[in-house]
Amino acid sequence: MLQVENLTKRFSGFVAVNRISFALEQGEILGLIGPNGSGKSTTFNMIAGLLKPSEGSIRLEGREIGGLAPIEICHSGVGRTFQIPRPFKQLTILDNVITAAFYGQRGSVTRAKALDQAEEALTLVGLPTDPQAEVASLGAAGLKKLELARAIATQPRLLLADESLGGLDETEMNAAADMLGHIRREKNITIIWVEHIMGVLMRVVDRAIVLDHGEKIFEGLPREVARDPRVIEIYLGSEKITFDEAAS
Numbered sequence: 001m002l003q004v005e006n007l008t009k010r011f012s013g014f015v016a017v018n019r020i021s022f023a024l025e026q027g028e029i030l031g032l033i034g035p036n037g038s039g040k041s042t043t044f045n046m047i048a049g050l051l052k053p054s055e056g057s058i059r060l061e062g063r064e065i066g067g068l069a070p071i072e073i074c075h076s077g078v079g080r081t082f083q084i085p086r087p088f089k090q091l092t093i094l095d096n097v098i099t100a101a102f103y104g105q106r107g108s109v110t111r112a113k114a115l116d117q118a119e120e121a122l123t124l125v126g127l128p129t130d131p132q133a134e135v136a137s138l139g140a141a142g143l144k145k146l147e148l149a150r151a152i153a154t155q156p157r158l159l160l161a162d163e164s165l166g167g168l169d170e171t172e173m174n175a176a177a178d179m180l181g182h183i184r185r186e187k188n189i190t191i192i193w194v195e196h197i198m199g200v201l202m203r204v205v206d207r208a209i210v211l212d213h214g215e216k217i218f219e220g221l222p223r224e225v226a227r228d229p230r231v232i233e234i235y236l237g238s239e240k241i242t243f244d245e246a247a248s
């Protein structure tokens with residue numbers, strides 16, 4: 001459903017992403033991982049339309065979307081979450097998600113339909129559909145769920161999830177990983193999950209791509225990633241324990 005070819009981003013002379021290619025099948029979950037500064041967010045932001053590619057192409061269901069504005073990409077069927085959730089604090093949880101439903105569908109949905117879609121998205125992530133529930137009642141894990149619900153309410157066929165686990169404890173991380181698996185099963189959404197916490201991610205992704213210094217240095221199955229010498233070299237140390245988990 002998605003073909004990325006030779007995707008490149010240069011900032012002045014600096015090459016942040018260098019000729020990356022990959023493809024995604026409908027319903028797949030792809031983990032896009034790599035250390036800080038490896039080019040994950042830049043790749044993600046080119047797919048979501050926040051950055052224009054310097055070179056290369058991004059085709060969604062056969063249609064070129066590289067270089068389109070974020071709203072056009074959203075309307076083409078790509079939803080995204082942000083690393084740092086920034087909901088409308090003055091709106092309720094439900095109204096935040098209803099707003100996203102309107103945004104995602106060119107305002108062409110009725111209020112009743114947007115409400116249905118918002119309630120479905122909130123139920124899917126395990127948040128209350130109570131019209132009074134306030135954003136202020138949510139902690140870090142709840143805000144991440146709201147971010148996910150807002151993305152789902154735009155009715156994407158491709159969901160880009162940006163570092164969904166930052167700020168969560170281990171139990172919450174496992175729950176968040178399971179939730180993405182659940183969303184994929186329920187909605188048959190294709191997912192790209194950008195993350196630098198590797199172990200938890202490996203439990204739910206079908207395939208992983210590892211970036212380093214803007215280059216794709218690995219693509220393969222989760223069980224293979226932990227055994228790849230180049231990946232081990234760049235992740236050695238802090239990620240050792242999660243590697244062991246991923247490999248088992």
Ligand SMILES: Nc1ncnc2c1ncn2[C@@H]1O[C@H](COP(=O)(O)OP(=O)(O)OP(=O)(O)O)[C@@H](O)[C@H]1O
Binds near residue numbers: 034
């Ligand atoms: N607007 C920009 N101008 C110049 N350089 C940039 C810009 N955005 C990103 N970069 C550089 O591009 C490289 C890749 O950054 P990117 O944010 O894509 O990495 P990342 O893998 O997402 O890192 P992190 O895990 O820290 O978010 C980094 O060296 C970064 O400093």
